Amino acid sequence: xxxxxxxxxxxxxHSLVNYWHTASASYLxxxxxxxxxxxxxxxxxxxxxxxxxxxxxxxxxxCIIWEIDGKPAGHSNTNPTKYGHDAFxxxxxxxxxxxxxxxxxxxxxxxxxxxxNNLKLKKLYSEPxxxxxxxxxxxxxxxxxxxxxxxxxxxxxxxxxxxxxxxLTRERFDELYKN
Numbered sequence: 001x002x003x004x005x006x007x008x009x010x011x012x013x014h015s016l017v018n019y020w021h022t023a024s025a026s027y028l029x030x031x032x033x034x035x036x037x038x039x040x041x042x043x044x045x046x047x048x049x050x051x052x053x054x055x056x057x058x059x060x061x062x063c064i065i066w067e068i069d070g071k072p073a074g075h076s077n078t079n080p081t082k083y084g085h086d087a088f089x090x091x092x093x094x095x096x097x098x099x100x101x102x103x104x105x106x107x108x109x110x111x112x113x114x115x116x117n118n119l120k121l122k123k124l125y126s127e128p129x130x131x132x133x134x135x136x137x138x139x140x141x142x143x144x145x146x147x148x149x150x151x152x153x154x155x156x157x158x159x160x161x162x163x164x165x166x167x168l169t170r171e172r173f174d175e176l177y178k179n
Contacts, residue, residue, distance in 0.1 A: 001069060003103065005110040008052060008063035008075070015072050016063075017044045019094045032129030034159045056118060057083045064114050066093070066107045073098055076111045078119065079155065086123040087115060090155070091135055105138045112168070112177060122170050127154040130162035139166040143176045 008016070021044075025035040039047065051061050062081055066074040074094045078087035091108065093099050115124055128135035130149055140146070144166035153160050 003106050003110060004067045004070070005064050005076075005107060005114065006067070007114070008048065008065055010049065010052060012065050012072055012075075013045050013048045015094070016048065016065075016075055017041050019075075019092065020044065029159075030129075031132050032154065032159065032161045032163070033157045037157045037159075059083070062087070062115070062119060064111045066111070068098065068103065074104075074107065076108065078115060078124075081119060084120045084122075086125060087119055087121055088154075089115065089124055089126045091126070091128075091138070100134060104134065105141055108138060108142055109177065112173060116170055116173050124168045124173070126166045127152070127163040128166075129154075129158075130164045136164050136166075139164075142168070143172060144168045145172070 020038055021041055023035075028035050038044070048063070051059055051063065056062065060081055061077055061079040063075055063077040065072050066076065072094075074092050076089060076091050078089050081087040091104055093104055093107075112124070115121055125147075126135070126139055126144070128139070130136070145168070147165040147167050149162060149164045151160060151162050154163050
């Protein structure tokens with residue numbers, strides 16, 4: 001199985017939007033998302049196209065497509081993103097049969113250089129739903145520091161929930177992942 005990552009392309013938009021719009025309410029709730037907050041397909045597609053067409057220094061979101069054996073299988077994105085400062089990372093494997101096999105951790109490792117190098121980040125955060133064990137185990141395994149656990153609405157698609165805030169600094173990234 002060959003894992004690879006790359007920036008979002010216009011040709012990926014349909015698959016990414018389809019992931020969200022075909023997900024069940026229970027699957028979305030399990031990751032802390034509210035199905036009633038999803039933008040329409042058209043709004044989602046327009047938003048993603050705008051992101052692709054915006055200079056990276058001005059983007060509030062930056063998306064990396066995850067590939068397994070050359071086929072798109074998921075994505076990671078940052079939102080919000082403050083170029084040259086910090087960003088908040090999100091992780092999504094699109095197909096249930098590929099989850100909980102360690103693929104997410106390997107794909108995140110491949111994604112981290114895009115975030116730190118292309119966005120010139122000093123800090124990379126993630127705030128997964130505290131009741132969703134998979135991403136929390138992934139961040140711990142990859143050397144992120146657990147900063148705190150608190151209740152918030154972590155993004156525009158989410159309901160109020162307990163989250164675990166994880167942090168990877170540029171210095172720690174360089175220490176762990178530079179060859």
